[in-house]
Amino acid sequence: MAKNNAKERKTVFKEKGFKETISALIKQTQDLYLSDEIPWVLGYSGGKDSTATLQLVWYALKELNSDQWHKPVHIISTDTLVENPIVALWVENSLTKMKQVVESEVEGFPIQPHRLTPAIQDRFWVNLLGKGYPAPRPKFRWCTSRLKINPSNNFINNVVKQNGEAILVLGTRKAESASRSSNMDHYESKSTRELLSANGSLDRTWVYTPVSDWQNDDVWQYLTQVKNPWGYRNADLLGMYSGATEDGECPLVVDTSTPSCGDSRFGCYVCTLVDEDKSMKAMIQNDGEKEWMLPILDFRNQWLSVKNEKRENRDFRRMNGTLTFYRDQLVHGPYRQHHRENMLAALLEAQEAVTELAPEEAKSFKLIDLEDLEEIRRIWVAEKHEIEDSLPGIYEKVIGESYPGKAIDERQNLKVDDLELLKSLCKEEGDDEGVLYQLSRELLHIEHQNRTMVRRSKLFDEMRGALYKAAFTSEEEAEDYARRRKEAIDDIEKDDDTLDSRIFATDRDSDNQNELFQEVEK
Numbered sequence: 001m002a003k004n005n006a007k008e009r010k011t012v013f014k015e016k017g018f019k020e021t022i023s024a025l026i027k028q029t030q031d032l033y034l035s036d037e038i039p040w041v042l043g044y045s046g047g048k049d050s051t052a053t054l055q056l057v058w059y060a061l062k063e064l065n066s067d068q069w070h071k072p073v074h075i076i077s078t079d080t081l082v083e084n085p086i087v088a089l090w091v092e093n094s095l096t097k098m099k100q101v102v103e104s105e106v107e108g109f110p111i112q113p114h115r116l117t118p119a120i121q122d123r124f125w126v127n128l129l130g131k132g133y134p135a136p137r138p139k140f141r142w143c144t145s146r147l148k149i150n151p152s153n154n155f156i157n158n159v160v161k162q163n164g165e166a167i168l169v170l171g172t173r174k175a176e177s178a179s180r181s182s183n184m185d186h187y188e189s190k191s192t193r194e195l196l197s198a199n200g201s202l203d204r205t206w207v208y209t210p211v212s213d214w215q216n217d218d219v220w221q222y223l224t225q226v227k228n229p230w231g232y233r234n235a236d237l238l239g240m241y242s243g244a245t246e247d248g249e250c251p252l253v254v255d256t257s258t259p260s261c262g263d264s265r266f267g268c269y270v271c272t273l274v275d276e277d278k279s280m281k282a283m284i285q286n287d288g289e290k291e292w293m294l295p296i297l298d299f300r301n302q303w304l305s306v307k308n309e310k311r312e313n314r315d316f317r318r319m320n321g322t323l324t325f326y327r328d329q330l331v332h333g334p335y336r337q338h339h340r341e342n343m344l345a346a347l348l349e350a351q352e353a354v355t356e357l358a359p360e361e362a363k364s365f366k367l368i369d370l371e372d373l374e375e376i377r378r379i380w381v382a383e384k385h386e387i388e389d390s391l392p393g394i395y396e397k398v399i400g401e402s403y404p405g406k407a408i409d410e411r412q413n414l415k416v417d418d419l420e421l422l423k424s425l426c427k428e429e430g431d432d433e434g435v436l437y438q439l440s441r442e443l444l445h446i447e448h449q450n451r452t453m454v455r456r457s458k459l460f461d462e463m464r465g466a467l468y469k470a471a472f473t474s475e476e477e478a479e480d481y482a483r484r485r486k487e488a489i490d491d492i493e494k495d496d497d498t499l500d501s502r503i504f505a506t507d508r509d510s511d512n513q514n515e516l517f518q519e520v521e522k
Contacts, residue, residue, distance in 0.1 A: 009215070009217065010215050011215060011217065011218055011221075012213050012214050012215065012218050013218060013221070018221065018222075018225065022056075022222065022226070025056060025210055026056060026059055026060045026063065027060075028195065028210070029056060029057055029060035029210060030060045030061075030063070030064060032167075032195055032196075032208060033060065033061070033064075033071075033073075034064075034068060034070075037070070037071055037163075038071070038163065038164075038165045038166060038167050038206070039071050039072050039073070039074065039159055039163050039166055039167070040057075040071070040072070040073040040074065040166070040167045040168075040169050040208075041073075041074045041076055041155070041156050041159055041166055041167070041168050041169065042054060042057060042073060042074065042075050042076070042168075042169040042170075043076060043077075043152065043168070043169070043170050043171070044075050044076065044077045044091075044094075044095075044113075045077065045078075045091070045171075046077065046087055046090050046091035046094060046237075047171075048219050048220065048223060048237065048241065049171030049172070049173060049211060049219060050170075050171040051171075051223060051228075051234070051237060052171060052211055052214075052219045052222050052223055053169060053170070053171035053210055053211055054075065054171075055222070055223070055226060055228065055229060056210050056211070057073060057169060057210075058111065058229045058230070059226075059229060061073065061109070061110060061111065062105075062109075062229065066106050066107075066108055066109075069108050069109060069110045071110065072110050072112050073110045073111050073112065073169075074112050074114060074155070074159065075095075075098065075111060075112065075113040075114065076114045076116055076152055076155055076156075077091050077094075077095060077113070077114070077115055077116065078116045078117070078118075078147075078148055078151045078152050079091065079092070079115055079116065079117050080117075080118065080124065080147040080148060080268055081117060081118065081123060081124065081147075081369075081372075082124045082125075082147070082268045082269060082270045083267070083268060083269070084267065084268075084269050084277075084279065084280055084283075085269070085293055085296065085354075085362065085365045086240060086283060086290065086293075087240070088365065089361070089362060089365060090237075090240065091115075092115065093232075094230070094232055095113045095114075095115050097230050097231055097232055098111065098113045098230045099113055101229070101230045101231055114155065116151040116152060116155055117151060118146055118147050118150065118151055119150070119151075120371060120372070120375050121375070122146035122147065122150055123146075123147070123372055123375075124143060124146075124147060124268075124270055125347070125368050125372050125376065126372055126375050126376055126379070127142065127143075127146065128335075128343075129335075129340050129343060129344050129347075129376050130340075130375060130376035130378075130379035130380065131319070131334065131379060131383075132315075132319075132333075132334025132335040132336075132340055132384075133334060133335075134309070134314060134332075134334065134335060135270075135272040135304045135305075135306055135309070136271075136272050136273060137272060137273070137306050138273065141273065143268070147268070153201075153202060156168065156202055156205060157202070160202070160203070160204050160205060164204065165204045165205070165206070166202075166204070166205050166206070167196065167205075167206045167207075167208055168199060168202070168205055168206065168207045168208070169207075169208045169209075169210070170207060170208070170209050171209070171211055172209050172212065173209075173211055173212055173213070173214055173215075173219075174212055174213060193206065195208060196208055197209070220238065223237065223238070224238065242286075243282065243283045243286045243287050243290070244278075244279035244280075244282050244283055267279075269296055269297070269300055270300060270304055272304050272305070272306050275307070276301070277297060277300060280293055280296070280297055281297060284297065289359065291357070292354060292357035292358040292359065292362065293354070294357075295349075295350040295353035295354050295357070296350060296354060296367065298350070299346060299347060299350040302346070303343050303346055303347075311332055312336075313335055313336060313339040314332035314333060314334065314335055314336060314339075315332065315333045315334055315335075315336050315433075316330050316332055316333070316433070316472075316475035316478055316479070317333050317469065317472075317478070318331075318333040318334075319333055319334055320465075320469070321465070321468055321469030321470075321471075323478055323481070323482045325479075325482035325483065325485070325486050328483070329479065330475065330478060330479050330482060337380075337384070337386055340380075341390055341394060344376070344391070344394055345394050345397070345398055347367055347368060348368070348394070348395065348398040348399060349398055350367060351366065351367040351368065352398065352399065354367065370404060370405065373391065373395065373405060374405050374406070376391060377389070377391040377392070377405065377408070378408075381408060382449075385438075385441055385442040385445040385446070386441075387414060387419070387441060387444075387445050388416070388419055389408070391403070391405075392405065414444075419441070422437060422440055422441065423437045426439075426440050428473065430473055430474050430477070431473040431474065432474055433473065433474060433475070435470050435472070435473045435474075436470070436473060438470065439466060439467070439469075439470035442466045442470075443463060443466055446459065446462045446463055446466060447459065447463075450462070
């Protein structure tokens, strides 16, 4: 008989067996719940780990007497509004189902589901298309805190503010990674309460991780053997994970030589921190009924790929007009107006295609909603002074319907022909970026915005800022200045550091900039 070299897989159920282990964990959860008055906040993403954790807590509460439900258990799920559509719809429907089941339970059942979303100013499209932030990258990862961390932390902090403390219940597991295990061990060692660990970022918040020692396959064993208490089919969750793997299979795992589908990862379809969205690609390849997501995948690959990004689509200045010189070239700033407009048109086209192709249950899915469009429009006109107000026209051209947003009084009655005339008058040799037109347009708009102000100090400050931002009419001119400035500073550092702090403090944004530069040149 051939020798079996496969190792016996690790499992948390080995010592006591499946039923006894689950019973003991439910009893532990009940004891912890009853031990104090501190409210619980459970993070639910719709994935396998948070689902297993919520199931354990739900059953633990259900098996208590109703007079023991003395404090709430808030279920929070953060929708970034750019989630994988399949996952987003799954979570949204799950929360709806939970609310229905809670209402049908004995009065006072403490489960309270909440769907959280980012504040309007933190949303992905508002920052990318509105402000022009370039797509996130490892050294400029502006999305995570805005889309995921802030909504949940704000909720938890409010619970703490009202109650003094909070217990955060998470489905994190040590088996996920070595770094996760090390981090969890670190905070467990700092805890002064049994079963709870300290939280590294939230004050007066404890963390309870009931499945911390489980393996991937322990999670799936529990989910497939124990019925979901809010009426969702865990078999469908397993199928969703299976569909997100490249081979499309989620095999029965008996030892470490068999791959587990638990390594599948879902996230934002706009994520540019990876080269491609493998989970969405696999879903489409493995299930013909999910081909309606192809326009989303194509948009992501064409418009959000960091590798394929063109320098000319980004301003040579930073958001505030300053110059950053690194490795003998300027570091480009936000996306330019024409690129943001073209990207918005492509996004709306993708949304139209999704609406047409999606099955009935997914037709409600939106890539971008009116609230985001209105904020993008406000930023373009009120903050970036793009008084052409192009967003309604882009919407009407792509969607074929009148733009449903509110009317705004920001154009100063300047018609399209007026702005075209202004643009032609501002044309100057070497001004390939249209800087002079942008300056003229901005100065006119700043004056219009301040026309009713009694005190005019803000007007002059804003005009001064606009003039500084338009100091260079071409990238070549700006790059030449930045290079000479760097060389001058390098010379000073070799001979005399007396002016060093003064130079660095005046990065084209103070009145004595030119005076200092002349001093350096001497």
